[in-house]
Amino acid sequence: MKLQSDVDVVALNAVARGPNLTPLHNKQRTRKVEEVVDGLRLDADAVLRVRGVFEQEMEAGRLDQPSSLQMENTFIPELLDGTENGSFMALDLGGTNFRVMNLVLKDGRLVDENIAFYHVDDHLRIGCGYRLFDFLAECIADFVHKQGLGSGRLPLGFTFSFPMTQSSLDDGKLVTWTKSFNCPNVVGMNAVQLLRDALAKRGDVNVDVMAVLNDTAGTLVKGSYLDRDCAIGLILGTGSNACFLEHAHLAKNNSHLTHGEKDVIVDIEWGAFGDNGSLDFIRTEFDDSVDEVSVIPGSFTFEKYIGGKYLGELVRRALVRLVGDGLLFSGTSSAELNTTWAFTTSMVSHIEQDNLDGLHRNTREILDSFNLNFDADDVLIVQWVCQLASNRAALLVSTCLAVLLDRMERPTATIAVDGSVYQKHPRFKALLEKYTSMLAPKRKRKFLLAEDGSGKGAGLVAAIAEKLRLRNNNSSL
Ligand code: BGC
Numbered sequence: 061m062k063l064q065s066d067v068d069v070v071a072l073n074a075v076a077r078g079p080n081l082t083p084l085h086n087k088q089r090t091r092k093v094e095e096v097v098d099g100l101r102l103d104a105d106a107v108l109r110v111r112g113v114f115e116q117e118m119e120a121g122r123l124d125q126p127s128s129l130q131m132e133n134t135f136i137p138e139l140l141d142g143t144e145n146g147s148f149m150a151l152d153l154g155g156t157n158f159r160v161m162n163l164v165l166k167d168g169r170l171v172d173e174n175i176a177f178y179h180v181d182d183h184l185r186i187g188c189g190y191r192l193f194d195f196l197a198e199c200i201a202d203f204v205h206k207q208g209l210g211s212g213r214l215p216l217g218f219t220f221s222f223p224m225t226q227s228s229l230d231d232g233k234l235v236t237w238t239k240s241f242n243c244p245n246v247v248g249m250n251a252v253q254l255l256r257d258a259l260a261k262r263g264d265v266n267v268d269v270m271a272v273l274n275d276t277a278g279t280l281v282k283g284s285y286l287d288r289d290c291a292i293g294l295i296l297g298t299g300s301n302a303c304f305l306e307h308a309h310l311a312k313n314n315s316h317l318t319h320g321e322k323d324v325i326v327d328i329e330w331g332a333f334g335d336n337g338s339l340d341f342i343r344t345e346f347d348d349s350v351d352e353v354s355v356i357p358g359s360f361t362f363e364k365y366i367g368g369k370y371l372g373e374l375v376r377r378a379l380v381r382l383v384g385d386g387l388l389f390s391g392t393s394s395a396e397l398n399t400t401w402a403f404t405t406s407m408v409s410h411i412e413q414d415n416l417d418g419l420h421r422n423t424r425e426i427l428d429s430f431n432l433n434f435d436a437d438d439v440l441i442v443q444w445v446c447q448l449a450s451n452r453a454a455l456l457v458s459t460c461l462a463v464l465l466d467r468m469e470r471p472t473a474t475i476a477v478d479g480s481v482y483q484k485h486p487r488f489k490a491l492l493e494k495y496t497s498m499l500a501p502k503r504k505r506k507f508l509l510a511e512d513g514s515g516k517g518a519g520l521v522a523a524i525a526e527k528l529r530l531r532n533n534n535s536s537l
Contacts, residue, residue, distance in 0.1 A: 066501050066502055067104075067498065068501070069104045069108070072498050072499070076101075076102055077101040077103055078452070079447060080094075081440065082440050084441070092387055093382060093441055096387065097378055097382075099343075100445075110342065111459050111462065111499070113338045122306075124312060129330060130223060130329040131327075132223075132312075133311050134226060134324070137229070138524060140520060140523070142169075143168060144524065144527055146165060147209075148163050149209075149214050150515055151196065153220055154220065154298075154299070155275075155514070157178070157180075158199065159176070160199055161515055161519060162174045162203075162207060165519075165520075173519075176202075176203050178199045178202075180195070185240055185243075186240075187243055189244075189254065190245070190258070191243075193255055193258040197258035197259045204267070213266050214265070214268065216268060216518075216522055217271045217519055217523075217525070218272045218518060219514045219515060220234075221274055221514060222237060222274075229270070229525055230270060231250050236359060238331060251272050270525040270526060270529070271525045275293075276514075278513050278521065279510045279514055279517055280304075281520045282476060282512070282520060283474060286476070290508065291470055292464055292475040294475055294477045294482075295477075296457065296482040296488065297367070300366050301329060303326055304328070304464045305323040305324070305468060306323060307322070307323065330362055330363075331360045331363030332361065333460075335358075335361050339361055346381070350364055366453040368405040371408050371453060371481070372407055372408050373400065374449050375449050379442060379445060380393060380398065392432075396432075402430070403430075406484065408449065409486060410425075411426060412486050413486045427442065454487075454491035457492060462496055462500035465505055466500055472505070473504070473506075475507050475508065476513055477510065478509070478513040483509070
């Protein structure tokens with residue numbers, strides 16, 4: 061049976077739920093374990109329903125009707141055209157590290173770059189927003205001085221990887237913090253202005269903040285630098301989100317498009333997908349309990365199903381429940397396993413490597429580090445739970461990507477991807493390939509790693525903004 065854009069539902073059903081648990085010594089135990097984690101397994105019906113809801117929410121979002129998807133116009137007016145020259149600074153705030161960099165472009169090609177990493181302490185990530193922006197300004201000044209960038213004007217692009225409402229390239233009002241940031245007193249404010257104010261207070265550098273963008277947009281722009289067919293920017297890291305080249309006439313706030321633009325980069329903000337309850341039909345008790353311990357409970361439903369910040373904790377919650385039911389580790393947990401956030405997504409990746417290799421070494425090492433007593437069946441269960449959580453995440457991401465591929469109707473589309481889950485999870489890329497080809501069978505697609513797209517993309521967008529500034533200056537002469 062072929063339905064919805066030629067999806068082969070029978071074939072999808074055969075794989076969507078992920079593999080079965082290898083039978084344990086005790087049949088009843090096998091069955092009970094399967095029952096406890098069954099909610100993490102989506103069948104084709106559920107996948108197609110997610111797909112339908114995503115389409116509806118995108119449509120409502122773009123029309124400014126109630127929706128969990130923002131569909132924000134990024135106001136990036138064009139991509140690189142090979143005429144960009146000069147030195148551009150970039151900031152990248154949103155993931156684990158804060159980066160400051162300087163890129164030198166010659167005829168649109170990157171010829172030199174310098175990057176510095178700064179650690180953002182917990183007390184800066186959670187607390188007063190002005191203090192956070194003062195810290196960003198301090199890092200910029202440190203970088204400018206150490207790199208000897210001088211006192212001339214330095215155009216800068218700012219990747220700020222949080223939901224924003226944009227009314228121009230240099231106006232991005234923070235909608236809410238996500239991931240591990242929460243500085244409530246600056247919510248609703250323009251991130252560019254906050255940074256400009258913090259820099260002006262110091263007065264020791266001549267940095268001109270030209271543009272603010274999301275990391276997905278940076279990744280798309282970096283992707284388009286590598287491959288002209290690039291049409292989607294995807295982040296699979298601590299958090300998750302995507303942007304895509306939307307038909308210009310379908311983008312909201314498109315009245316600034318007066319030069320016959322065909323496409324606009326739209327930031328979906330899919331991390332919030334389902335915040336209005338529209339995805340509750342796939343929600344499990346494990347998702348509920350991850351949400352409860354997150355920095356901002358009740359928000360970013362979809363991101364909590366797929367983001368690197370949460371996958372490990374999701375697995376840990378499932379394991380703890382299995383222990384509580386006497387189905388794992390003979391019913392005895394450890395203080396380490398009972399610790400919130402102790403089971404990381406990088407551990408899930410290591411265990412998934414065992415699954416790929418048909419080995420148990422990584423899994424045993426990790427369980428040892430949690431001071432657990434385990435046997436061969438326990439190892440199989442832990443490996444299986446990691447596989448199910450990873451499979452569900454990849455399937456959900458692919459479902460949404462398939463919608464984008466169908467919506468753009470391009471003969472071929474490259475998906476530029478960045479982020480730790482994509483880069484470090486040994487199975488994610490293959491799962492995305494498999495599921496997107498099943499869910500958008502008519503669309504040619506290619507995944508492309510756009511390393512550091514979020515940071516370098518900001519430099520490239522600053523170059524585009526600078527080019528436009530010069531063009532406008534010349535035309536007004
Ligand atoms: C933010 C997005 C961002 C994504 C990936 C989410 O939490 O809301 O703006 O693109 O994380 O970093």
